[in-house]
Amino acid sequence: MQRGNGRREDQRTERMLGALAIAVLVLIGAMVVTVFVNAWPSFSSNGPSWFGPGGNVDTQLRAMQESTPLPGHDISYFRAWPLIWGTLLTTALAVVLALVVSILAAVFLTEFAPAPVRRTLEPVIRLLAGVPSVVYGLIGILALAPLINHHLISTSRKQSVAYVVQLNGADLTTATVILAVMITPIMVALIAGALQSVPLPWREGSVALGVNRWRTIVRVSLRTARPAIVAATVLATARALGEAIMLSMVSGGRGFAANPLDGLTFLFEPVRPLAATIVEQSEGLTIAPLAHTVYAMAAVLLVSAAGLSFAGWAAKQPLKRHGIRV
Amino acid sequence: MEPLMPPPVRRIAVDRDPHVAPPAPSPNGAAASAVAPAQGRRRLTPPDPATVRERMRIESVWLAYGENWVVRDVTLPVRQGEVLALIGASGSGKTTLLRSLNRLTEITAGAARAGAITLDGEEIHELEVNDLRRRVSMVFQQPNPFPMSIYDNVAYALAEQRPARGRRRRRTPQLERAAQDALRRAGLYDEIATDLDRSALRLSGGQQQRLCIARALAANPEVLLLDEPCSALDPISTATIEELIVALRESVAIVIVTHNLQQAFRVADHVAFMHLGELIEYGSSEQVFDRPAQQRTRDYISGAFG
């Protein structure tokens, strides 16, 4: 019985593993700190209006790339509103769409689908959840965008905004749809899993009280699955926010703030979310002002991701009161 | 062969009789008085004949799951004003029979039924199923309160009866009164009156089961089905619920399935003994426990099998 050895071995292991944990912590901390430190110059020289509108984002970025400041402004001049607006639009619309579809589809999958359908659908959903985003981007730009271009956007519509922007099918609608399709499988998987684990006594008890099946699902099963729905939404929003590659392929690539006042044309105007912009500007990171701007965008993304996590945690707290496992 | 005696019943001081003297085991096969708990005053007073009326009728009912006939040719009346106990060993089909009374057997695929079950004269198969289940309520073996507040639990089925017009309307005075009534009838109101918004899962086991009974009573059912309601509870809660059952029998027809012979003896007015799907004997509880007509009944009650 080598107690002495064992204890030393334990202490050694614990210290090693603890050091590893601290190293990881330091790494994350360093990442956050670095991003903010590098972002600061861009924020400080632009002030709060960094988030505001003012001019064409593309021209501003190009000015930085070529180191020639725009007339009347300094080299770090940047107004990110079109990008932020693009991010908000695509993320919010996609998540709302995906949430509705996912809840309905998850209910269908667990309650109404006949067994053979369920058996085929589950692996298919798993597959779709794992498909890389480039493939979705490919489908978007090669299949969906031309479809929208030819069938949904009439020539007159194109002409009506031709003086500002080209409509070519790579736009808000395509981006939203593909994004929604991309995040739905994971949400369906999470929500369906939670629905399946609703304890049978609750479901049986509700049916025995004369509550029809649909109402039982809504009032008992979905209610019990609320933590999972919240978690799925947070996860999906995080993925949508950070989606860079797919969106840079299908959303139109122009830093244009889609204008809802344009009516239906609004749906067909190109957008460019923050993450996609970062990818596209990644070449020029050696140039100081551009680097600072890009890091500023990354900082915004980081803060939103952290805010999302917190919102998810906060949304689950009230549910603990009634014994719903969160 | 000497019949085996069920263990003596020792009562915990909840009712007026402080205790019951455990019976001396009878040395020879005096099988006629085989039920030990026959000593001592029974909890039950016989039902008032004026309040007794037939609510449901089970006529030559056969029930099957897939190819197995689980219940064979059972005929029983269910009367308001008295408690009907279904007793029998495991696999005797008593739970299945109970569940067929509110068509809960239909949830299982492959269930089939033959024969007639009528509620107030109407065949239950003709009725709308959710309507039927509000008139014939069920309480399960394991207490299963929903993960909501106590009030929401009791009002759960009630709110369904009106078209839901927004969540805020849920707490109407009518619903409140109905919920309080149900809680009073279930004997739970006094204990929790101040705290109806508390989570139902925080109640003790006995309280949860009474909550389930209150929930079942909220819609004013005509028949209450109880599937071994006390088997998961401690003796004190069991005694409380048994008193409740006896008090409720005037207003609701009660059918209780129980494994516990002493419990059947304490609460039931009529007893139906089932074995392997068949109804072996049906009669008043005095008759079945003290003078069972069938040998198999005698064997079961004396504990020869079970």
Added chain:
Amino acid sequence: MEAGGLAPSSVRPVVVRPRRQSSASWPLIDRVGYWLCWATGIALCLIALAIVVFMLVKGIAYLRPALFVKSPAPSLQQSQSGGFLDPIVGTLIITAIGTLIAAPMGVALAVWISEYARPRPLARIVESAIDVIAGVPSVVLAIFGLLVFSESFLGFLSQNAVNGSVYGRSFFAAGIVMAILALPLIVGSTREALTQVPDRVREASYALGKSRASTIRWVLLPSIRPQIASGIALGMGRIIGDTAIITILLGVTLTTQGVGGVPVLGTLRGTGSTLTSYVYNNSPAGEGNAPQKAYAAAFVLLMVVLALNALVTRLTGGHDRGGQLSALRRALTGRRRQWSR
């Protein structure tokens, strides 16, 4: 089942088999919900099948065995020339680097969080940090990585750019950042598995005089091997599928360009491409304009994902009645544990 003395055949009455509860008697709003559910379900089926079938058709149309063995070659006749050998090799290298770094680190971290976790506040912070990584977009990780690897003291991991500064983009760089990406999935899977091992197993081992480290090494970890493997498979899936890090950290050369003379190290310090960046480049959004090759490469990617999914199924199938959905859910959400130890 014969019992008692009844003769069933002569008295068996007409059998009524209950119908499925029809929704005809429900209130309108419930019926609307019911039909919406059905409609969404069917739409989901159709869209899912459409995507799968579309990719299959396009992929098979353009996939040729030659593509697997030829390197990408610049040419005017894009659709006829070259293949994606280099991208495949690139994917393999990146996945290997990422997994080799992330797997031991992930398991070690999970073990520390689950079995040691002292001091408590530190453990909670580490848990949160892992959650943060899980939520950070890969672009942010990528540009952070670029910043780090462009430091001169890390120049040995990549090469020097024309103006003397460190290029910062190489297989090493991309692989290391990919490891960070896969880490949360491995940690999540392993932790989940560890919490499911009952305490009595640990107690039995301690009672025999084994130290905690021994218990972990000889008892706990072997018993959760399938879950660790499935976590690694999930991490690999994430690595294979990510494009942003590749685009930013691998340089944009289609073929593998090694650096310096040393055989393996030279390649790892150099640039190249992976299947994902290949698809990106060949699509209308990238440089080339050869959708056929993009489809073919995308098809290969899909097959790889399918194979990984099947692997995860095999690994967790015996232990997990909920199927893959649960495995994914557990790895992604990683519930916070009660600190009972």
